[in-house]
Amino acid sequence: MTRTAPAPTRRPAVAAGGPVRQGPGHRKAAWAAWGFLAPIVVYLLAFYAYPMYRNLELSLRHYTVRSFVQGDAPFTGFANYLDVLTDATFGPALWHTVVFTVVSLAFQFTLGLALALFFVRNFPLSATLRALFLVPWLLPLIVSSSTWAWMLNSDSGVVNAVLGVLGAGPVHWLTSPDWSLWSVIAANIWIGVPFNLVVLYSGLQAISPSVYEAAALDGATGWQRFRHVTFPLLRPVSAITLLLGLVYTLKVFDLIWIMTKGGPSGSSTTLSTWSYRLGFGNLVPSFGPGAAVGNILIATALAFGLLYIRLQRRQDLS
Amino acid sequence: MSTPRRWWKTLIGLALTGVMLFPVYWMINVSFTRDRDMRRSPPSWFPVDGTLDGYRAVLDQQLPYLGISLVVGLGTVVLTLVIAAPAAYSLAKLRPRGGGALSFALLIAQMVPGIIMAMGFYAMYLNLGVLNTLPGLIVADTTLAVPFAVLILTTFMSGIPQELLQAARVDGAGAVRTFRSIVLPVSRNAIITVSLFAFLWAWSDFIFASTLDSGGDHQPITLGIYHYIGNNNQQWNAIMATAVVASIPAAVLLVIAQRYVTAGVTAGAVKD
Structure with a gap:
């Protein structure tokens, strides 16, 4: 890594000091x-390494x-690991974690990419609207979770009210084992x-317009441009967006806990809510x-985290 | 592109934004709804004939929680900067041997799930006797922001021209003087970005608050809302009014510092 390059080579003042570089x-x-x-360093040891050590010891x-x-x-x-792995909750919790993560990521990425493509050509108000789109991400999770919980309330929620107008019966979004996982997703x-x-928007902006001009000169249609120009050029950013999303989604706890507490009867329990419930x-x-x-x-998170770091290194090199 | 086509896109954009922000609108709408209308079907779509009861309840019951959150947020910002800024300067400009390993450790640290940190902190705080204290909560909350802060500040400080620092050295300034009178002022924008996010994350934190401070006399607003949901399931206008008030920092942040927010979001993922 370039960061660990010996410092003196970059400093004329020291390099001019002659042969005694040390x-x-x-x-x-x-x-x-190091001062x-x-x-x-103290902070990392005391407030990352030590809590994690305590956790391991626990x-x-x-x-x-x-x-x-x-x-x-x-x-x-x-013994604790054996208990946990043979617990009847483990299988479902792992499966819910996988479903929660994969489905969330697929939709977040697809919708995010579609919106980024929509916003990348400026139009009146586009900057303002793009900023407004950030609101859900910035709200405290307890705020969004409790709002969604009330919207999905079986008896008085606005979602069921709309469904009722359309003629569909009320769905027990948060209180039925068939629906709770999909609601939190x-x-x-x-x-x-x-x-x-x-993130994808800034990735799109980094693609030089001249590439598109060249593609247009070659007579590429809109879909061909996306398929053969935009998508390949966006691949490094996409990979990192997905991996960061993965690491963040695996961590999700607040949202599920506040909306369903992992229930009913464990139907929306993931590894993180299970861990919290146990502790x-x-x-x-x-x-x-x-x-x-x-x-x-x-x-699990670290395995994917390392993959992320490798991908980013490769992007740095290219 | 012709003008009509662009306005057409604006219309679609407005519609999409409307759909996306509907839950936010609904939160505001419910916060003004009267208790007796709360379970009406169909629900009232606009807060006509609304009430301020929810907000009165916030003023009566939630102000202490909000104050605590403010203190915790500011404390988190200060501690985060005190730890992260010197580290970033060193990693960006002094480049000691082993700095790469430290950056790597910070990247990894960012990926540790909150529940693990919470359990470890709980065990540690129990022995130290700092459970349910504000300094304890502040320290735990900084772990949400410190790795991010170092990464952002390092990236920014790497861009400070070496000539600027050398000029200071020629004038006889040591590393500490250079850091204080040149690097910090020049890095103002990055410091603002980091502070905003550190504040917002501490303000929004639920997992540390609920594990490390759930028995305390001084609890943050996230627990205020959580107790509300648990205790009086009926008063949703008060719950949503509290939620609206708890969203104010996010809204302010977006209005006054949009470009810093965008910079922060993309910093981890996109390289310039």
Whole structure:
């Protein structure tokens, strides 16, 4: 990586100091550099590494409320993981996580791309409208979640009122096991579209107009231009948008918890809501299994995160 | 493109925006609806014959929560900047050995799901005795913003011309002086972007608030709304009025700082 290139080569003042490149000037510069980094190094260790270590430790011991306070829980190895993996909730929770993530991403990306293509040619008011599209993404999740919960209320929600006018019977969006997962997915898509729109829009803007002119000279139609010019050129940005979306969507917790608490009867439980329920949602917390579920989730997120970083590196090089 | 065609697109754009923002409109509409009209079918589409009862309830019951959120948000901004700005300067301009590894660690840190951090913080805070305290919540909330802040600030500071910093060095300024009197003022825009997002994320945080501060005397607005939903399922005008008020920072941010917002959203994904 270019960032780790030795500093002196970039600094004439030190380079002019002669052959002794590891002289006191250099060492002083290194001290200064790490002095500025000291706060964040301490911070990362204390507030990222340590909580994650505690989380790992939680998952490897058998904790009760008492031993949680006293810190003398017995080491049980992978027992919590075994419990969790054989729990009847695990299969459905994993499946809901996959469905939630894949369906959300597919719709967010498609709608975001369609809107980005719509907005990329300026028209009167386009900048203002594009800004307004950001609102769902900026609202606190508790605000959007509770608004959606009320809109989807079985008896008094506006969605069922509209369906009633159209002659369809009321749907129990949040209280029926058949619908709850789809309801939270719909709300999540609404929240995620703006992010996809903004990122893909800036990706589209980075494509030079001359490419389109060349394509037009060659007689390409609108669809051909999209298929053979826009889409391939947008691929790096698309890949990163999808991967970032993936990492964010795997994390989604607030929305589901506020709208359905993962219910009814676990029908919208994902790994993150299950983890929260185990650790904090019950009267008697099971921190060990909760931490174990969390660690399974983080392993998944990190795997995709590493993929993202690799993709971005490749984009940097090209 | 001819003018009529462009206005036609504006119409479609308005329609799309209307559909997209319908839930926001509905939130506002419900916040003005009278209790007795709340369960009417069909619902009233416009807040004619509305009421301010919901907002009165906000003033009566939610002001302390809003105040706490403001404090937590500002505290998060300050702590985030104090940690992130020097780090970014070092990574961008002083480039120590091992800086690359640190940037990598920050990228990874961004991907850790909140629930894991919450559980780890809970265990840690319980032992330290800082559960249900504001400083504890502020520190936890900064983890939402610090990696992002370092990435944005590093990108920005890398663009500061080296000549500018060298001129300062020739004048005898050390690294600290250079940082304080040149790098920070020049990076104003990036610092604003970072501050806005840090504030918004702390203001919106639910998971840390509900795990680390649910038993506290000083709770943020996200918990205010959450208790509302849990306690009085009937008073939806009050719940939605609180939601409207809780949305104000996002709205203000969008109006006064739209270009910073867009810059922030795309920073992680698109390279210049």
